[in-house]
Amino acid sequence: AQRVTQPEKLLSVFKGAPVELKCNYSYSGSPELFWYVQYSRQRLQLLLRHISRESIKGFTADLNKGETSFHLKKPFAQEEDSAMYYCALSPMDSNYQLIWGAGTKLIIKP
Amino acid sequence: DVKVTQSSRYLVKRTGEKVFLECVQDMDHENMFWYRQDPGLGLRLIYFSYDVKMKEKGDIPEGYSVSREKKERFSLILESASTNQTSMYLCASSLFSPDRDYGYTFGSGTRLTVV
Numbered sequence: 001a002q003r004v005t006q007p008e009k010l011l012s013v014f015k016g017a018p019v020e021l022k023c024n025y026s027y028s029g030s031p032e033l034f035w036y037v038q039y040s041r042q043r044l045q046l047l048l049r050h051i052s053r054e055s056i057k058g059f060t061a062d063l064n065k066g067e068t069s070f071h072l073k074k075p076f077a078q079e080e081d082s083a084m085y086y087c088a089l090s091p092m093d094s095n096y097q098l099i100w101g102a103g104t105k106l107i108i109k110p
Numbered sequence: 111d112v113k114v115t116q117s118s119r120y121l122v123k124r125t126g127e128k129v130f131l132e133c134v135q136d137m138d139h140e141n142m143f144w145y146r147q148d149p150g151l152g153l154r155l156i157y158f159s160y161d162v163k164m165k166e167k168g169d170i171p172e173g174y175s176v177s178r179e180k181k182e183r184f185s186l187i188l189e190s191a192s193t194n195q196t197s198m199y200l201c202a203s204s205l206f207s208p209d210r211d212y213g214y215t216f217g218s219g220t221r222l223t224v225v
Contacts, residue, residue, distance in 0.1 A: 042218075044216040086152060086153065097155065097168075100152050102150060103152045
């Protein structure tokens with residue numbers, strides 16, 4: 001079954017500390033993966049996509065096919081990083097859909 | 111700079127009412143989606159549409175229907191609202207992408223309360 005798992009519902013770290021938001025997927029084909037973010041009182045928006053290999057707002061994510069993971073990382077957390085983060089997967093037979101994780105709420109403590 | 115607009119930010123309806131949630135996008139996207147967003151459950155797909163007049167059921171279509179008469183507009187209909195449909199409803203759109211580069215653009219959401 002195709003599935004995206006974000007094992008942590010809530011992650012709390014201090015400002016300046018490294019952050020890693022975990023995302024594991026279950027998919028037999030070649031995945032395309034995304035991270036979306038929703039800041040307080042703002043709309044959900046794309047943060048980064050695996051296909052473009054980009055770094056946005058200091059965040060990076062590396063696809064590890066062996067561990068079937070796409071963890072989101074940032075070396076030094078900032079208070080404005082506090083938000084809800086969703087990992088999503090686009091399967092080959094998707095009919096244009098994304099498969100979503102349940103989300104992780106990140107709180108950056110001052 | 112708003113690209114996906116949902117007609118209402120907050121809505122309160124009574125049990126049994128027929129409810130219409132409207133979504134309009136101005137990016138000429140082929141695909142449009144309706145999601146429910148509930149704490150701990152993430153985003154659950156209700157319906158999506160990949161073309162005018164085309165629709166497909168998502169994971170939780172029961173109690174809902176949709177309409178897409180024009181490319182830019184995708185409406186979600188609660189046929190007879192119930193309290194368990196109290197939720198945040200998100201509309202999204204995306205281009206068709208052969209590379210599966212589905213960068214969704216979301217609306218700001220409609221928080222529906224059914225009393």
